[in-house]
Amino acid sequence: MSLPLDPLLFSIAAPLAVALAIALGLPKRWSVRLAYVGFGVPLLLALHVGWHFGAEPKVAGYAFLHTYSTGLQGLGIALKLGVNGIAMPLFVLAGVVGFAAGLYAIQSGAERLKVYLMLLLVMQAGLMGIFASVDVFFFYFFHELALIPTFIMVGVWGGRDRTYAAMKLTVYLTAGAMFSLLGLIAIYVKSGAHSFDLIALRSALAAQPLPLLVQKHLFGLLLLGFGILVSLWPFHTWAPLGYGAAPSSTAMLHAGVLKKFGLYGLIQLALPLLPSGAAPWSHGLALLAVFGNVLVIGLVTMAQRDLKQMVGYSSVMHMGFAFLGLATATTLGIGGVVFLMVAHGLSVSLLFMLSTCVHHRTRTFSLDEMGGLARKAPVLAGFFTAAIFASVGLPGFGNFWGELTIFVALWHYSPAIAALAACGIVISAIYGLRAAARVCFGEPTEAFARVAEQTPPADLSWTERLPAIVLLAALLVIGLWPKSIARPINAAFAEYPAAEERSS
């Protein structure tokens, strides 16, 4: 079945159009109603794209290709949209998480809700655009489009330390984005393809690869830039601070989807375009990831007494597994990373959302002052425990498959590093299960009992349940039916230049 319109373009345009309508002064009641459309249309179109992806005709692995001119053909820039097997699962992820975050924001009753929804919609448009762009320039462009509202939302609607957090986030992420922009421009200039079109770049560089030294330096530059954006240790400090301060829908969209931009860039651009550039950095990256992200941050996560900080740090830690998968530079490892990106995106946004739900009931983020929530709000406790299980990597949820494939690849890469990384799994099980126990079970602490007396905690309302169900269902679908993601990823690797060379 084919739609009479370009689903990719409309998934970007719909949220932008709604945001524009809100900016032009739509009344609040209509703004909220229209916001449902703005978040719903991308989800439906993303599901449509995901469902029909396999049957669509493909060019160089890309389906739904359309090109729109913006006047910069002279530089080889055009708005070229399309998804391949790596982009498709993430495109669907952006639609799902965006919908959930949007629903949660609409019911949150935030101050100046119209502006908040408008910024979230702009961010949503950027997220859809990132994974739908075949043009490298627009890939970067949409990332920034999604990033800028983040700064404003953290600064205006944020919690503790919001001004400092917004400033730090801005400086760190701008630096990361600038480094990656330089790397992308360098690839464009050095390739001699006179085009930012990824397909053209791939064929140009496959025909005539760059000199080894140039590849090495460019990959290093991209790794630095994208690494900052994905909170590679030691450039991670913005993440827990920023997520701690961000309003929950912003944290959901950023940690769940936007942060994956860096990994996606490395997988979709850096590895295929600079196939020999990765090898010199692989060991360093693996060591940084295993010692920095997995072990150090894992222990730091264990020491957190603040629920939101803990979730923030745990997302930094899980990025360590993703970097380890990248460092193996095998089809298996990278496929596992894509899988983990999707699963982690769903689970971390679910956790951020539920943490805020917990906070509304306990009036605190401190783990020491919680307990016994399961008796007062059993549904919330159930969802929370499930989200923790997913994030820990319990079989049945998507994260399990991602981590499993990464570990298999890692074992072939270096059994020692695989063993160290396995400690990380133990660590994450410890802090995850302890948090679930502290929050949901046991006797209510004095502090919580006092709060509960004043305002008896209600269970999860339906407006809160709906986004949680969407996210959890998606986690279960990919956990129980991994082929839904694995098949397109496999197909994409067939198009990956020199894939056999690396996997051997």
Next chain:
Amino acid sequence: MDIAALQHIAATNVWGAIWPELSLGCLALALLALEIVLPRAAHRHIPAVAVLGQLVVLAGVLLDWHSPWLGRETFSGLLRHSSEGQAMRVLFLLSSIAVCLLGRLNLQKSAMPRVEFSHIVLVVAAAMMLLAQSCHFVMFFVALETVTVGFYILVSYCRTNPLTLEAGLKYLILGSLSSALLLFGIALLYGVSGNPLLSGHTPAGMHYSDLAAFLAANPHQWLAGLGIVLVLSGVAFKIGAFPFQIWIPDVYQGAPTPVTAFLAVGSKAAGFAALLGLVRYAFAPYTWLVIPVLSFMAAATILFGNLAALNQHNVKRLIGLSGVSHAGFLLLAVVSVGATSLAVGAIYFYLLAYLIASFAVFGVMAHLAGSDDTNQQLDHYAGLARRQPLLAGVLAVGLGSLAGIPPLAGFMGKFFVFVAAFQADHYGLLAVAIAGVVISIYYYFGWIKAAFFEAPAGPSEGASAVTVGWFSGVILVALALATVVLGFYQGPLGRWLTW
């Protein structure tokens, strides 16, 4: 001199080729005449006449874009017409129109005569246009001095304010110094190129192409090199490049806001148009000297501008220093001119984006200025988002564009410059530029933070009630929209730039 030569010179005096400049000059005189003729009550309409007249000229330039004199030299080689010159004409007209509009807003508050202001702005704009199209040092110097003399008056326009007078004096003294450097450099070049002992000597050393031919014949003449460096120094003063940027914070702070805007945008664009002419045509054989000098200037300018702006609290000084860093980014494109055709397009796009964003910011500043507009602190912007959401929104778009944040036009400007610099292999400068961008985020963001994140200050001086007229509102929104649209859709403009 024989009659044939005179006839030849007369034949090249094509007055029709410079009709935009002529009509601006006539319009300027007509404004003064109107003030004499019209009754006093009608005087308040004269600035509107100035704006309308400029709009007509602008429309004319756009209609006459493919003028028959393009690619030809007129006035016996004083001027050279090109489509780039047309682009600069449009740019200068846009900025002079915006300055006149700002003046309408701002001079009311300080009760200063407005007709003379429009008059001088028009004359300066005409001189800038001639400067951008000059290909002869005589034309170059005369046009540049006309611009500078006009600014001497404009900077100290609010003559009752001591800070403004101080700024005017500083600008006068340093401006004359730079003119002296420039003149000395020109004299040296003219003298050396006319030296009969040197090969390829020419009596027409003032003309760019003759000078270039002489320089090509003497690739390592040290006196010529000295002359080039002196001329570049004189131009560096106009664009506010390191180490000739010292005057900028004081003069920008002291000058009335519309004049600051004109200095920041018009004067800088004129300086770059002149510099492009010199680097591409006159000094082309001396790239071995010009590139290192300008590269050093670019790196130092970017670093100085951004680092000095970091702890500024006076917004006019802040915008001045940020303007210094923009001059650095533009210089980065200038040093890439020889290596890639994109660089020139990058400069024009950057200037256009800078113009639009700057006038958006200056428009907001003019609204917020009290009776004393030299003293505008970041604190005065606290809580602007609640007091005046429209102004806050325009300010955020303008500052975001200046900071080079996508999807705004300023990002595209920086992007083009970076691509051009990459194509010219200026990796070290790129590293400096990236550092500059990251530093600049801090102070632009600080300003946005004040406007959006901080609670409104109490009813203190300077933070009083701000009202926006519908006309200014429309202009500001148009500027903001243009910034956003140019950020992702360049259309025919993009095709022209990347040709």
